[in-house]
Amino acid sequence: GQNIDQPTEMTATEGAIVQINCTYQTSGFxxxxxxxxxxxxxxxxxxxxxxxxxxxxxxxxxxxSRSKGYSYLLLKELQMKDSASYLCAVRxxxxxxxxxxxxxxxxTVIP
Amino acid sequence: xxxxxxxxxxxxxxxxxxxxxxxxxxxGHRSVSWYQQTPGQGLQFLFEYFSETQRNKGNFPGRFSGRxxxxxxxxxxxxxxELGDSAxxxxxxxxxxGDGDTxxxxxxxxxxTVV
Numbered sequence: 001g002q003n004i005d006q007p008t009e010m011t012a013t014e015g016a017i018v019q020i021n022c023t024y025q026t027s028g029f030x031x032x033x034x035x036x037x038x039x040x041x042x043x044x045x046x047x048x049x050x051x052x053x054x055x056x057x058x059x060x061x062x063x064x065s066r067s068k069g070y071s072y073l074l075l076k077e078l079q080m081k082d083s084a085s086y087l088c089a090v091r092x093x094x095x096x097x098x099x100x101x102x103x104x105x106x107x108t109v110i111p
Numbered sequence: 112x113x114x115x116x117x118x119x120x121x122x123x124x125x126x127x128x129x130x131x132x133x134x135x136x137x138x139g140h141r142s143v144s145w146y147q148q149t150p151g152q153g154l155q156f157l158f159e160y161f162s163e164t165q166r167n168k169g170n171f172p173g174r175f176s177g178r179x180x181x182x183x184x185x186x187x188x189x190x191x192x193e194l195g196d197s198a199x200x201x202x203x204x205x206x207x208x209g210d211g212d213t214x215x216x217x218x219x220x221x222x223x224t225v226v
Contacts, residue, residue: 033215042115042201042217043154086153097142097205097215098167103153 002026004102006088011108012078020073020086020105028053028093034073035087037104043087046073075107083109112140115204115218123224129190136183136204143185144215145177148199157200160185168189192225199223 012015013017024032026047031050035043049055049071061074073086085106089099116135124130137141145157156169157219162177183204189196199222203215 032188035217042219044217045214048214089154097144097161097203097213098156098159098169099154099203099215100156101146101154103151 001091002092002100004088004090004100005107006034006086006102008103009106009108011110012075014078014080014109014111016078017074017076018107020075020088022071022073022088022102023099024069024071024088024090024102026069026090026100027070027083028089028094029066030093031091032062032064032071032100033089033091034060034071035089037085039084052096080109083107086096115202115216117200117202117218117221119221120219121222121224123226124191124192126194126225128186128192130223131186131188132200132202132205132223134185134187134202134218135218136185136202137206140204140206140216141183142205142213143179143183144203144205145185145187146201146203147171148201148220149197154201157187189223194225197223197225207218 005023036045037043044066054063059076064071085104087104091100137190142161144159146154148154156170174190179185186207199220204220
């Protein structure tokens, strides 16, 4: 089975850096995704990791350690619009496009 | 390029009724996945269709079913609705067959309320 854990809530200050952690246990692993979801909106894709290491994309970076079953999403130069839920999802080895999501981390950015 | 379209956006049904939700994927996408999102459970995988075939199914009772048409549009059906079925139902479409950085694009969802 799959088990994905993330903190439920986090608060950070505008302009700061925040790291959202995700740990996972899966019967098979074929990639880890991070999605952003604003309240009342659809999740939107942020990043994808399948090999160990850091993937950087502008203000957002994502890190993966497969041996530790661990990933983090790093958000730099926080803006008020970054207040949203951040969803960690793992894809297994069935060859299908099903993702197993954590419950998400609700990030609140304060002035 | 149009995004993923889900209809209806909001729905109120009574316990015991059945409901059909619709999803039109991005043009050219052949994979459609369905998810249920609730505050306590997060996003939970329901099933995935690729080229009109169900490839994988999550841990939901048989009251939840789906299908995909030749134009890749998909429907999901929930029969004998229960109060606990109240949730946001999200559809996601993908270009290919579940490998590499195949990104899933989500629709806005259908908010189902069972009373």
